[in-house]
Amino acid sequence: MEYASDFAIQTRGLTKKFGQVQALNDLDLKVPRHSIFGFLGPNGAGKTTTMKILLGLTEPTSGVGEIFGHDIVAESLAIRERIGYLPQHPRFIEYMTARENLIFSANFYFRGPQAKIRERCDEMLELVGLTGKADRPIKGFSGGEKQRLGIALAQINDPDLLILDEPASSLDPIGRQAVLDIMADLRERSTIFYSTHILDDVQRVSDAVAILNQGKVVASGPIGQILNGKDGLVYQVGVKGPTDRLEDRLSELSWVKNTTVKEQKDSSLWQISVSDEAAAESTLLRHILDDQRLTVTEFSRKEYELEEAFMNIVKGDSDGHKS
């Protein structure tokens, strides 16, 4: 199906209040089509509320949102035809087998023919590696198997958008890997919008992320951009020798945003935040070495781990709220 917008999900000023509690505060979100989009945030940040609003389970207090160009409130039914949803704790019809659950789910989207619906269910079982357990009662399934069945159910209608709420949070490393592999397999066909606490997973499979804090998006963009942290591009330079003139020399460079120094035993570690990658790449080291008294022991571009970037962003935002 073709859509006019480049974004699968777009919200503007989405706000949700539960009594006095502000769950979402002016949420602006743009999820590019065919991306695996990680939705991060501390507990209570509003991730699940956002998902529920997108699914039409809850109405926003104010603001607007669109999924594939359809209004999330007025055209919810049309949206839900094209969405697959995996809740944080997947639920099934307990007295049905895995296959029966899939057929039941498929019947909400497809009229038939029934033989084709069964074929589609078999494909989904195969995708999540549950073919051998298709006709067993669900109550005997492990947590990982239930999660995989949940993904199969979310995918049964061949959705253009998959919304997964903490898809791997309750799984062991093998189960988590299986779920991530399935998500990667689905990338070509669907946009995947998922929330998680496991930042390792996000770094492994996501194309883009949004970080939510206190109901507001505090950072959003491609994963590489987020990994650069709020200070942008940072170079890490180990320096030996008298550095009394270095800070002044660096501050004369227009593309140096700020510097921080950490004194070590017989050297100092400088973190230099820059706005012009090309200029820094070609001349930063030269500028430092212009001072003949200095020796550079280390020169590298700082690679943030997502966890570090996440903590910086969320902590920075929370501090900002307090001050």
Add this chain to the structure above:
Amino acid sequence: MGTSLDLERIKERRALRGFTNLFRKENQAWWGTRRWWINAILWSGMLGGLVLVMLYILPPLAAATGDPNVAEAGGQAAFGLLMAQQVFFELGTLAVAIGVIVLFQDTIVNERQSGLTEWLLAKPVARRSYVLSKLCASLLVVLAVLIALPALFTYMFLSVRAGSFFPPGAFLGGLGVMVVNSVFYLTLTLVLGTFFTTRPPLLGIALGAVLGGNLLASFIKPLLYVTPWMLPKVGSLVAGGQPVPDGMLWPSLITSVVWSILFVLVALMKFERTEF
């Protein structure tokens, strides 16, 4: 994934989108599991057993103690028939009402608590389909398992004891009153399920309505005419072919039907606005 391309997608945005599928699921929860026959045995055994006690055990005991009602009724068989019919239509109507509340108290509450409702409503399903599928499937169970089957046994026992067919018109009339009463409590249970997310308040209100209703009405008589609380007595009189006093039959029947319709409408409106 070529298969999905060959599948015919449901496109129309009907007011009852998803109803058939949900109704099938609700039916499977009853008729596809052992629930139905356990309840069939329980209700038929309980109500049929009571009827048999009234037909064959109570009359000789009453006669032995010199109960004047035996002679007044025209003998032990006639006394047994009268008592059996009264027990089935009066006590049975109350018992079925309580059974309806107990059996269907969690039909919505359970799924809301477990998150299943949320999962179902994330699919292209109209919310009214969810409520109505539960109502229709529950109604089917009430009519078939709680009323029709025990009634069939009761009719058989009454006819055997009478030595001829018990008047079918009167029996069906009494049964109709029992159905109206049961539907009232079913819809009450359903509407309460849309308001509460836990069982205690639901059970408290619904059972309070059945058990405390008559007590309340003994203080405020007009309540009898705008509630179903008079229906067990009315059903018994109708089934026994006895005249129903003026103003006793239609007001309580009509108001019970009106209440039931109102409960369904309120349940639909409430559920439409519920946030998950």
